Amino acid sequence: MNQPLSLVLAGGGTAGHVNPLLAVAAELRRRYPSARLTALGTATGVEAELVPAAGLDLRYIPRVPLPRRPSADLVTLPTRFNAAVKDVARIIQEVGAQGIVGFGGYVATPAYLAARKLRLPLIIHEQNTRPGLANRVGARWASVVATTFAHTPLPGAQQVGLPLRAPIEELAAANAAGRGRAARWAAAAAVGIDPELATLLVTGGSLGAQSINEAVAGSVHRLVREGQVVHVTGRGKTEAALRARSMLDAALRDRYVVIEYAHNMDQLFALADMVLTRAGAGMVCELAALGLPAVYVPLPIGNGEQARNAHDVVAAGGGVLVNDADLTASWLEDNAIPLWQSPDRLANMRTAARSVGALDATKTLTDLIVKAIVRQ
Template identity: 55%
Template sequence: MAEHRPPPSVLLAGGGTAGHVNPLLAVADELLRRHPNARLTVLGTAEGLESRLVPEHGLPLAVVPRVPLPRRPTLDWFRLPVRLRDAVRAAGAAIDESGAQVVVGFGGYVATPAYLAARRRRLPVVIHEQNARAGLANRLGARWARSVAVTFPGTSLRGAQVTGLPLRAPIARLIEQRSVDREGTRAAAATELGLDAALPTLLVSGGSLGAVSVNTAVAGAAADLLASGIQVLHLTGAGKADAVRTALVDVPGAERYHVREYLTEMQLALAVADVVIGRSGAGTVCEQAALGIPAVYVPLPIGNGEQRLNAAAVVAAGGGLLVEDTDLDPAWVRTHLPVLLVGDAAAETRERMGRAAASVGVRDAAARVARLVEAELP
């Protein structure tokens, strides 16, 4: 008589930002594709992005208290033991109730209690680190994790293996669509965005919050950009559009400079973009590289320097340019962007940069991480 095996059960822990939630959902999708009967539970907070995105994705969300790990001594140090104890207890309850056989962590506030609760139960832990410079939670969890997956070469975690970044479903679909009909995909996206598919297109995006320095530099060079005959799609970030629109007053060709605060369907912008200028968050770099889009990366000038590291491999391969935030001004934009967008030489340069970016881009990272999880299932 054939042995009846219960469906696999996996707890995925990650939240707070899109950088943690998007890879988590991509791996969840891949696990369900491989194991349609799998029981997946997501561990998150009530405040983070996951509180909306996970239920929208059709997955159950188990909530744990948010436990920030202070980087320097503050009053939060004295509150940490009690907060962490409560969070570990909640994470343990989620593991027990779901019957999880493996815990998969993506970093962030939620991951630490998940790792500690899993360790107490002697459950295998699989970690994915999004950024080139690992966060505190994953540095802790990697000490006893069975597998540690990283997005970028050179990430310093014990036992790290490079898998790349699991791509969001809309980006994975765009890659497939472009492989079948690149020009048709571009034309359809241009129509939806109100753009001209025949014009060279510069996409400006500073991330979900926008980037004032990027906005100011590109808008300040609008007259020269438009005089070259290109069109611009500028995603300014919430509350930052008016300053860009003001810079366009009386500029000839301003009807080809399209300003939006944000775009939910970012895959449409990437489908039509010939060159992108913006920040170098891990998700941004990995998506653009996987799509083979030439880019100008402007690392965030604050934080731990991870954005510079995120872009390093693509820039080294010749798939992008890196410019410091302090060096980016309208004069830099006038000098460096039109030559990437206008003329036969520009097209050849973009083709070369696109191939270079794609050479370091990873398209099957979700499958790679899913295989690590499968290896730990009983």
């Protein structure tokens, strides 16, 4: 490459959509310290917080969702959409971008169209087993179509896995090398909990899940008799957990840690013996790479999308699947506690989870991006 690398990275919405973008940006920055990396996002997505926090330049473009039913919005859609494409094209030209890397979502569609208009290489990554609309459209003219999972139906797709953030890759490497215990003690000191107690991590993904929160709140008096629970509830969703915590015996209350949103998931993963979670692509891939046994409770909407995300790791024996409707306090007491308290079963699950976890996705996707730019 003669001129310094400049790329526009498009992806936004939830942390599940933004984190792979951040992982790839960090790897590009590591390889090309003088690269100009510009992320595109909307002001309402979580990217508005996460992208600047990662030290990356973020440019806003208007959010142009497709109306779900006929309305006045539909009439103005083409004008608003074309304006968004023009905005992106202006940003591309201003930063001298040599290519666009897209991770799907609202922000991606105008970026993909701008790439086509300006004849720039487009590299797409689809996180989920079922591709979203933006990536289905963009894949038609993309130079590279990469996916997390093997059977994602996109033309010309190659599976690379899901790019994971560096602290999670480092913890996965530590776990694989048998250094997980040291990481656990360091994380316990940082979080302020006992490293010796069996630890259950609960999370509903980046947005939190009310049904998981309620089932855990309803059974926490039993759970804390067996070990400790770190419960990440999601923003604005602490109420049930805090109420349940206030009703615990004072002597056991410290065994129930309630966190609204975690900025240090790698530390919480380092502490966990088992995880109760939604099955967003991010959580599934992180837990598999880390070799963490999990009970997956897929989000009960979207054509079974999240159940598909968890399919491979569950089929391998690294996780257990439970329907959202079946997840109750008594289900946890009858099923999750015995599993959590069975070191042999957890050891088998750790090996099985790791067997399907991919650790090199960030590097592989970055290689593909660089190759596509050099080729142009």
